[in-house]
Amino acid sequence: GAVVSQHPSRVICKSGTSVKIECRSLDFQATTMFWYRQFPKKSLMLMATSNEGSKATYEQGVEKDKFLINHASLTLSTLTVTSAHPEDSSFYICSARTGTKRQETQYFGPGTRLLVL
């Protein structure tokens, strides 16, 4: 299957600082990437859809000024958690969409564990 990487795999930061998480599709181009948040033993919650060259589309309840998404190229999307607070601590996962219309699939990155102190 296609490979998606995420960096960093884990980050600890102080409250009030900003953290950037990168998501890369390594062996394919992805016009669309997605950002999810996952709490322990829970399902994935879609935060936003990232489209190359255009503004991200955020899900209801997700603060777009807090979670900045940039999709500057066909292989890279970034999520910046601005002015992070302890309640932002979570596991963040990206995915990249690939395939033709009848073979469409999403492949996931390994996730980033964020801990805000």
Add this chain to the structure above:
Amino acid sequence: AQTVTQSQPEMSVQEAETVTLSCTYDTSESNYYLFWYKQPPSRQMILVIRQEAYKQQNATENRFSVNFQKAAKSFSLKISDSQLGDTAMYFCAFMKQSNTGKLIFGQGTTLQVKP
């Protein structure tokens, strides 16, 4: 709006035996995709199997197969000859055939394979 329901929060199976995980969904769409993803303790989401709604034939991938019942809106996953490495959380997901490509996930089923 589409919803996906996994009614079994936890299941267990003995190694080498067969287990079936349930998934039902609700949609008014006629063209869509269904997926099963596996999330082991490493938390890396791994695609297990996918099914196109227009195909009547059930998808299979080695020891993994699905029972897709379109009229009943049911999409169960059967794991044959269970292995210890199958221990993971399994998510059923729905994607309608559209430009958004959004996945809608079920709540997940934690599967424990016992030696």
